[in-house]
Amino acid sequence: MKDKVEELKKEILEYTAHTQEDLENFRQKFISRKGVITDLMKGMKDIAPEIRKDVGILFNDVKNTAQERFQELIDKIDEQSNGSEQNSEIDFSLPPIPDTLGSEHPLNTVKSRIIEIFERIGFNLSEGPEVEDDWHNFTALNFPPNHPAREMQDTFFIEKDPDIALRTHTSSVQVRIMENQKPPIRTLSPGKVYRNEAISARAHCMFHQVEGLYIDKNVSFADLKQTLLHFVREFFGKDTKIRLRPSYFPFTEPSAEVDISCNICGGKGCNICKYTGYVEIGGCGMVDPNVLKSAGIDPEEYTGFAFGMGIERMAMLKYQINDLRLFTENDIRFLKQFSGIS
Structure with a gap:
C-alpha cells in the first residue's frame, strides 16, 4: 500500500496541464470523490492496525499534494492566458509614448x-x-x-x-x-x-x-x-x-x-x-x-x-x-x- 501511495504522489507531481481540459482531467482523476485517491483510501480497512496510522499520514500527504499541484496548474494556465492577451494588444512597431505629467489648472x-x-x-x-x-x-x-x-x-x-x-x-x-x-x-x-x-x-x-x-x-x-x-x-x-x-x-x-x-x-x-x-x-x-x-x-x-x-x-x-x-x-x-x- 505504501508503494502505491508513493507512486501516486510521483504521478501527481509530474502531471502537466496546458488547457482547461487538462485541468478538469486532473481534478477528476485525483481530487474528485470518484478519483484514485478516494479508491485507495477505501482499502484502509484491510490494512493491519499496527501500520494503519502511518498509511493514514501518507494518504493525507498525497491528498494535500494533489490540492497544491492543482492550484499550481491553475495559476500557470492563468498566467499564460493573461500574457497572451496582453501580447495580442501590444503593437511593438508603434513609437513609444513618452510619460507626461499633467499641469495645474x-x-x-x-x-x-x-x-x-x-x-x-x-x-x-x-x-x-x-x-x-x-x-x-x-x-x-x-x-x-x-x-x-x-x-x-x-x-x-x-x-x-x-x-x-x-x-x-x-x-x-x-x-x-x-x-x-x-x-x-x-x-x-x-x-x-x-x-x-x-x-x-x-x-x-x-x-x-x-x-x-x-x-x-x-x-x-x-x-x-x-x-x-x-x-x-x-x-x-x-x-x-x-x-x-x-x-x-x-x-x-x-x-x-x-x-x-x-x-x-x-x-x-x-x-x-x-x-x-x-x-x-x-x-x-x-x-x-x-x-x-x-x-x-x-x-x-x-x-x-x-x-x-x-x-x-x-x-x-x-x-x-x-x-x-x-x-x-x-x-x-x-x-x-x-x-x-x-
Whole structure:
C-alpha cells in the first residue's frame, strides 16, 4: 500500500496541464470523490492496525499534494492566458509614448498665488456654502428689497424656496464670519459664485471670486489702499500702479473700483486697456455700518474694509487670455500651455 501511495504522489507531481481540459482531467482523476485517491483510501480497512496510522499520514500527504499541484496548474494556465492577451494588444512597431505629467489648472494656480500673498500679511481662509439664504446673500449685506440682484434675471433662485439661491458673491461667507467671530477679523474668502448671465468671451454664469475682509479698531481707507497696493505689486510686479475710482456697492461706504496700470502696455495705452493705461480688477470699500450692525458688531467701536476680485479676471490679465470660456472648456491644447507655470 505504501508503494502505491508513493507512486501516486510521483504521478501527481509530474502531471502537466496546458488547457482547461487538462485541468478538469486532473481534478477528476485525483481530487474528485470518484478519483484514485478516494479508491485507495477505501482499502484502509484491510490494512493491519499496527501500520494503519502511518498509511493514514501518507494518504493525507498525497491528498494535500494533489490540492497544491492543482492550484499550481491553475495559476500557470492563468498566467499564460493573461500574457497572451496582453501580447495580442501590444503593437511593438508603434513609437513609444513618452510619460507626461499633467499641469495645474490656471485658475487654481492664480487662486493659490492670491491666497499665498494675503496669508503672508495675516489673512486666514474662510469658506461657506454655495447654496445660500437671502439673509446672508442679500439682506445682511444692505441690499434693499428692490435691488436688481434680487430679480430672477440676475440670480439663480432655488425653485422650491424663493429665499434660497446660488450665492452671487463670496461676501456671504464674510457675513457668516462676522456673525460667529469677534473682531479683529482678517479673512480671505475664495470660491465659486453664480449669476444669471449669458455666456460669452467676457461673462459666464459660473465663475470664481476671492474677497477679503478686515475689521478692527481704527481701520481706515488708507489701510485698504496700502493692502491692495501691496497685493498688486506682489502679483503683477513691483512697478504696478493702482488707481481707485469712486463707485457704489450696497455693503461698502465709501466704495471704489480698483484699477491697475496695464501690464500689457506698461500703462502707455493699448486695446486691452482701451488706451487708458489702466484695467479694472475688482471693487473695494469701507464696510457699511449697517452691515456691521446686521452681524452684531458695534460700528461705533469697529471699522473695516472689504475688497473683491474675479479669479478669472486676474488670470486673464496675468496670462493675457482674451476669452473667459477657455477656462471651462477643458481644451487640452489650452491647458498644456500652463505646464511648469507657478
